[in-house]
Amino acid sequence: MNPAPVIAVVGPSGVGKDSVMAALAARDPRIRLVRRVITRRSEAGGEPFEGVSEEEFARRIAAGSFVLHWSAHGLRYGIPAAITDLRRDARAVLVNLSRSVLAEAEHAFGNFAVISLTARPELLAARLAARGREDEAQRTQRLSRAALSLPDGLSRVIEIDNSGSLDDTVDAILSQLQPERA
Numbered sequence: 001m002n003p004a005p006v007i008a009v010v011g012p013s014g015v016g017k018d019s020v021m022a023a024l025a026a027r028d029p030r031i032r033l034v035r036r037v038i039t040r041r042s043e044a045g046g047e048p049f050e051g052v053s054e055e056e057f058a059r060r061i062a063a064g065s066f067v068l069h070w071s072a073h074g075l076r077y078g079i080p081a082a083i084t085d086l087r088r089d090a091r092a093v094l095v096n097l098s099r100s101v102l103a104e105a106e107h108a109f110g111n112f113a114v115i116s117l118t119a120r121p122e123l124l125a126a127r128l129a130a131r132g133r134e135d136e137a138q139r140t141q142r143l144s145r146a147a148l149s150l151p152d153g154l155s156r157v158i159e160i161d162n163s164g165s166l167d168d169t170v171d172a173i174l175s176q177l178q179p180e181r182a
């Protein structure tokens with residue numbers, strides 16, 4: 001069987017990427033989530049991730065452990081090469097990516113789609129404040145990136161508004177995923 005599609009979930013901080021991914025996986029266990037490697041405090045909460053030091057992150061890059069890696073928010077993010085194993089028996093594999101690496105991701109994964117989440121601007125600030133993971137300066141820095149656009153030429157981009165209920169968002173996404181892998 002061909003490897004399952006990798007679906008990047010992208011959009012501004014606070015739009016609901018991690019929440020939507022967790023809710024999708026809760027609806028269908030064959031929708032798998034990539035556990036990212038991040039130079040963030042392990043106790044920061046939110047998505048399940050592996051927290052590592054800057055030195056360990058650089059060591060893993062040198063060892064070829066990541067299929068993708070990037071820097072953002074003063075942090076470093078890596079997608080483990082083990083994503084290949086996840087794709088074997090999954091309906092889809094979801095991964096929270098930076099909008100800046102989507103062209104590279106499409107080349108790396110082949111069977112690839114993007115869910116581009118949006119939300120009303122006033123909700124982004126309110127949701128980041130409610131999440132409480134970042135301080136005010138970090139929230140301001142994140143909000144300044146909200147309007148970052150996606151690169152041209154991506155083969156499949158599904159734009160989804162997450163301004164309403166999370167359940168409605170998940171319904172909207174599931175109605176657009178490839179039915180043949182259901």
Ligand SMILES: Nc1ncnc2c1ncn2[C@@H]1O[C@H](COP(=O)(O)OP(=O)(O)O)[C@@H](O)[C@H]1O
Nearest residue numbers: 013014015016017018019127131162164165166
């Ligand atoms: N549809 C929604 N309705 C209300 N709150 C939401 C919704 N989606 C996400 N949230 C909340 O908004 C905050 C940011 O969500 P999160 O998934 O961390 O966003 P991102 O990963 O895009 O930064 C969290 O506190 C989360 O519980």
Ligand SMILES: O=P(O)(O)OC[C@H]1O[C@H](OP(=O)(O)OP(=O)(O)O)[C@H](O)[C@@H]1O
Nearest residue numbers: 012013014072077096097098099100145
């Ligand atoms: O280049 P951008 O598309 O603006 O994305 C910047 C970063 O934000 C997201 O990470 P994370 O989910 O850790 O941050 P967030 O919760 O603030 O979105 C995403 O995975 C990138 O690492």
